Amino acid sequence: MSLRLYDTATRAVRDFVSREPGKVGMYVCGLTVQGAPHIGHMRSYVSFDVLRRWLAYRGHEVTHVRNVTDIDDKVLAKSVQTGQPWWAIGYANERLLEQASATLGCLDPTCEPRATGHVPQMLALIDRLIERGHAYAAGPGDVYFDVASYRDYGALSNRRLEDMQPAEDNLGVDGKRDPRDFALWKAVKPDEPADAYWQTPWGRGRPGWHLECSAMAHRYLGEEFDIHGGGLDLVFPHHENEIAQSKAAGYGFARYWMHNGMLNLAGGKMSKSDGNVIDLPTLLASFRPVEIRAFLATPHYRSTVEFSEELLGEAASAYRRIEGFVQRAIERFGATDTAPTQGALCADFLAAMDDDLNTSKAMASIHEVVREGNSALSEDDDAAARSTAASVRAMLGVLGLDPVDHAAEGGPGDDLRVAVDALVRMVLEQRDAARARKDWATADALRDQLKRSGVLIEDTPHGPRWTLADGSA
RNA sequence: GGCGGGAUGGCCGAGUGGCUUAGGCAAGGGCCUGCAAAGCCCUGUACGCGGGUUCGAUUCCCGCUCCCGCCUCCA
Numbered sequence: 027m028s029l030r031l032y033d034t035a036t037r038a039v040r041d042f043v044s045r046e047p048g049k050v051g052m053y054v055c056g057l058t059v060q061g062a063p064h065i066g067h068m069r070s071y072v073s074f075d076v077l078r079r080w081l082a083y084r085g086h087e088v089t090h091v092r093n094v095t096d097i098d099d100k101v102l103a104k105s106v107q108t109g110q111p112w113w114a115i116g117y118a119n120e121r122l123l124e125q126a127s128a129t130l131g132c133l134d135p136t137c138e139p140r141a142t143g144h145v146p147q148m149l150a151l152i153d154r155l156i157e158r159g160h161a162y163a164a165g166p167g168d169v170y171f172d173v174a175s176y177r178d179y180g181a182l183s184n185r186r187l188e189d190m191q192p193a194e195d196n197l198g199v200d201g202k203r204d205p206r207d208f209a210l211w212k213a214v215k216p217d218e219p220a221d222a223y224w225q226t227p228w229g230r231g232r233p234g235w236h237l238e239c240s241a242m243a244h245r246y247l248g249e250e251f252d253i254h255g256g257g258l259d260l261v262f263p264h265h266e267n268e269i270a271q272s273k274a275a276g277y278g279f280a281r282y283w284m285h286n287g288m289l290n291l292a293g294g295k296m297s298k299s300d301g302n303v304i305d306l307p308t309l310l311a312s313f314r315p316v317e318i319r320a321f322l323a324t325p326h327y328r329s330t331v332e333f334s335e336e337l338l339g340e341a342a343s344a345y346r347r348i349e350g351f352v353q354r355a356i357e358r359f360g361a362t363d364t365a366p367t368q369g370a371l372c373a374d375f376l377a378a379m380d381d382d383l384n385t386s387k388a389m390a391s392i393h394e395v396v397r398e399g400n401s402a403l404s405e406d407d408d409a410a411a412r413s414t415a416a417s418v419r420a421m422l423g424v425l426g427l428d429p430v431d432h433a434a435e436g437g438p439g440d441d442l443r444v445a446v447d448a449l450v451r452m453v454l455e456q457r458d459a460a461r462a463r464k465d466w467a468t469a470d471a472l473r474d475q476l477k478r479s480g481v482l483i484e485d486t487p488h489g490p491r492w493t494l495a496d497g498s499a
Numbered sequence: 500g501g502c503g504g505g506a507u508g509g510c511c512g513a514g515u516g517g518c519u520u521a522g523g524c525a526a527g528g529g530c531c532u533g534c535a536a537a538g539c540c541c542u543g544u545a546c547g548c549g550g551g552u553u554c555g556a557u558u559c560c561c562g563c564u565c566c567c568g569c570c571u572c573c574a
C-alpha cells in the first residue's frame with residue numbers, strides 16, 4: 027500500500043507520487059507575524075510536522091519551506107499604533123513563533139524565508155506577469171493582478187468568478203480595473219511607517235499579501251513542486267491567488283494542496299480578530315508540551331477540533347497511558363534496549379498513516395500494542411516487552427511523541443527533580459522498613475503524605491516507583 | 500445568497516452496506532495488591548430527523564433541521 031493524501035484542488039484522496047523519486051518539496055504557509063501565535067496556529071504547525079515526518083519515514087528526502095510574512099497591513103498598522111518599528115514587531119513575534127514550534131517538538135523546516143528578504147524575486151515575478159498581460163500598474167506604486175486574464179481563477183476553492191461579488195466600494199478609486207483584482211504591490215501610504223517601502227519601476231511600495239509565497243516557493247522549490255499546505259482558511263483568497271500568480275507566470279506550481287482544519291474555541295474558529303485566543307504559554311502552566319502536542323496530533327488533521335482544557339486533559343490522560351508503559355519498560359530495560367527500530371511499526375499503524383495520515387486510527391493501534399506490552403511486562407516476558415516498547419517508541423516517534431525525545435523539555439518543577447528524587451527515596455526507605463515489619467499504618471501514612479505533596483507511589487514486583495501527580499515523570 | 504465540511508454510545512473520536520460493528524477518557528464489576536496505585540479482564544449496543552433504494556443502511560440516494568468554515572484580514 028502506498029501513501030494517499032487528500033488534495034484540496036481535486037477534492038479527492040489521491041495516491042501520492044513525488045515529482046522526483048525519493049524527494050519531496052513542500053511549501054507550508056507559516057504566519058504573518060502581526061501578533062503572538064496561538065494554539066490554532068500550532069495545530070497547523072504540528073499537522074504539517076507530522077506529514078513531514080511521515081514522508082521522511084516513507085523514504086523521502088523532504089525539503090520543507092515555511093515562510094514568515096513579516097510585512098503587511100496589520101504589522102504596519104500595529105507599528106503606527108504602538109510606535110515600535112514594524113520590523114521589530116515582526117521579529118519579536120517571529121521569535122515567539124519559533125519558540126512555540128520548538129516547544130511542541132516540531133522539526134525545524136529546511137528553510138524559513140522572510141518576505142522582506144525576497145523583494146527582488148517578487149519584482150521579477152511582477153515583471154513577468156505584466157509582460158504576459160496578467161498584471162497592470164494602476165498608479166504610482168500600485169500593481170494589480172488581472173483576475174479575468176487567468177482562466178482557471180477559482181478552481182482551487184471551487185468558486186466561479188461571477189459568484190464573487192466583493193463590495194464595490196473602491197472600484198475606480200484605487201485604479202483597479204475589476205474589484206476582484208488583487209494587489210501584487212502596494213503603494214506607500216501617508217499614514218504608514220515611512221521606512222516601509224522599496225523603490226521599484228512602478229513606484230515606491232511594498233509587497234501585497236500572496237506575492238511573497240509565489241516568489242519564495244519558486245526561489246527554493248522551483249517552478250513546480252510537490253505539496254503546498256496551510257490552514258483551511260487560506261484556501262481563498264490566499265492560495266487561490268498564489269496559484270493565479272504562479273501559473274499565469276508559466277510555472278507548474280504545487281501538485282498537491284493540503285489544508286488542516288480549524289481549531290475552535292467555544293464553537294467558533296480561534297482567531298485573533300475575534301479575540302477568542304489561547305496561547306501556548308498559558309497552557310504550559312497546566313500541561314506539558316508533549317501532552318499538548320498529543321492533543322493536537324491525535325484528531326485527523328482535516329477535522330475541526332474543539333478546544334477546551336477538559337478535552338486537553340482527556341488527551342493528556344490517554345497519552346499518559348502510553349507514556350507509562352514506555353517509562354516502565356525503560357526502567358526495566360533501559361532506553362537503549364527499547365530504542366525505536368526501523369520497520370517496527372505495526373501494520374495497522376502503517377496503513378492508517380498511509381491513508382491520508384489517519385492519526386486517530388494510528389493512535390488506536392498504538393494503544394493496542396501498549397496493552398500487549400503491559401501484559402508482557404506483568405508476565406515478565408522480557409523479549410516481548412522489549413520489542414513492543416521499541417515498536418511503540420518507533421510509532422510515537424513518527425508522530426513526534428516519543429517520551430524520550432520529550433524527556434528533557436521538563437514539566438512544572440522539573441528543575442527540582444534530582445532533589446525530589448533523593449528526598450522521596452529517603453521516605454521510601456522508611457516506608458520499606460515499616461512494610462517489612464508489617465506496620466501498615468506507618469507505611470500508608472508515609473505514602474499519603476507523599477501523595478499530598480504531589481508524589482504518587484506505586485509498588486511493583488521490582489520495587490516502588492514514584493511519579494508526579496501532574497503527569498511529569 | 501454561493502461554495503465546502505460536519506452531526507456516532509456519559510464525553511472525545513475512527514470507521515463500515517451485513518462480519519468479533521476501532522481506540523481513548525470517564526463509570527461499574529473482577530483479577531492482582533497487606534491496602535492502594537498502575538496494569539490486565541469484563542460490562543455499557545451508538546450512529547441528528549423523515550422518506551427512498553436494498554434481502555439488509557449508521558454506512559448509498561432525496562428532503563429537512565442544526566452546527567462550523569470560506570466568500571473581508573486569518574493557520
